[in-house]
Amino acid sequence: MDQDFHTAAKAPWAVQASRGRLHPEAEDPARTPWQRDRDRIIHSRAFRRLQYKTQVFVFHEGDHFRTRLTHSIEVAQIARSLARMLRLDEDLAEALALAHDLGHPPFGHAGEEALNACMRPHGGFDHNAQSLKQVTALERRYAGFDGLNLSWETLEGLAKHNGPVRRPQGWIAEYDARHGLELGSHASAEAQVAALADDIAYNNHDLEDGLRAGFFTLEEAAALPLCGEALERARRANPGLPEDRAAPEVVRRVIAAMIADVAAEARARIAALAPADAASIRAAAAPVVAFSPRMAALNEETRAFLRERMYRHFRVNRSMGKSKRALQVLFQLLHGAPQMLPDRWRQEAGEAGTPHAARVVCDYLAGMTDRFALEEYRRLTDPHVGG
Incomplete structure (x- = not known):
């Protein structure tokens, strides 16, 4: 690990300054624009409602299963860690992680499928577009404007965290017409970090919840190379490891391995690109923050296991x-x-x-x-x- 891990200044390719907000406001001298965005997101109604929105299990099925709120907090923790390792703006990465699920309807992906079917004659439904709409129109907290009036960088990241939007539709197209988000390019490295943090948190915490729910056993999950290697290391480091501690031990080790992989891959891609600034990241032909090919394949294997053993479980x-x-x-x-x-x-x-x-x-x-x-x-x- 770099010796300046805790103290390094932001890299030149990190976002340095904000392009401002749709409705001009005097910035807060005590907070960066993205700290202010984070605070507005946390105080929004939509963020509070995430406490009772499904990740996989409906709210009444157990107190210890993830909800959209706990998932968002976990994504933010991973995003901050990755942003620090890559010398990016931690506050922007955190704000994006906290806001990324604000547009999710109730009942998880089932709810999204239901609304998309109902809205098919009227343009469909997409939770990413709905997240943007929530923070730009549906929140009604301020006297001078609808929405939260977040910074351009946070809105850009919400719209493009999964990559360029070549054919924008619905609210993304409507908002872009008012406040152009350069949809044809990649988002900032901070937004790319938030997207990868979501992938890391989603699969690993669903593994832990699936084990808790009894959908599969730890030994069955250990057939996945990532989990098997982590379990072997955990048992070797902790002889007589109790079964009730083995699952969280495996999950934390897998998360650490995935974070290390993304950091190494991103550093290699950034070194190859040699970006001069954040604009160079946006203009790149491919994302700079990504899993290595090996980790991407292992992650997909975990996703397929969860799809078969958990998401399609009869319960x-x-x-x-x-x-x-x-x-x-x-x-x-x-x-x-x-x-x-x-x-x-x-x-x-x-x-x-x-x-x-x-x-x-x-x-x-x-x-x-x-x-x-x-x-x-x-x-x-x-x-x-x-x-």
Whole structure:
């Protein structure tokens, strides 16, 4: 590890200064623009709601399973570690990590599939675009503007953290027309770090949750090379390692190995590119922050294992199937009768059955927690439950 790990100044290719905000504001002398973005994200309603939004398990299925909130915090921790190792702006990487799931609807990927099916005649639904919409329009906290008025760099990273957006649609296209985000290029290295941190956290913490839920055993997971190597090292370093400590020990070792791999690969790519500044990172032909080919293959192997043994498990399918139907019923009822929406949303929805009403209903549903969506479903479908 570099001796200046804790004290090194930012690299030339890190983001150095902000391009500002859509609505000009005097910056805070005590905080960088991205510290201020982070604080606005943490204080937003959408961030608080992540506590009761599904990662894999619906909120009532167990207190120790991940939610979107705990996942986002874990992603932010990994993103800060990677950003520091690569001498990037830690605050920007952290803000992007904390905001990346703000657009996720209730019930995880099942909820996204349900809303996308409902919205297919009206442009579809994408949680990345919804995250951008949440922070630029749907949050209503400030007197002078809708949204959180985040910095250009944070908005760029939300829109492009998975790579250039060649054919923008929906809200990403609408917002870009007002406040150009240079969608055809890569995002900053900080945004690329946040995207890789999401991959690292997602697979590893789902492994731990899957073990806790009994979907597979530790020995079965150890058939994966990453897990098997980590388990062998953990048992060698800790003779008589208790089984209840083995799983978290494996997960932390795999996370550390993946972080080290990304850091090494990114350093090699940056050395080959020799970027002069952050603009050089954006203009590059490929991302500079990535897994090595070997780690990318191992990560995909883990993803395939989880897909087969966890995401398609009958218990998950039953829970997600019920949740998906509840969200579809809510959409149909409210799109057909927007007068049943709360005041703010009813006024914005306008006439029943229109594409505009569909988008407003979709925004309303996407913001719900698992708990509120199930309660709303009961209120609107059970005659014995009051409105």
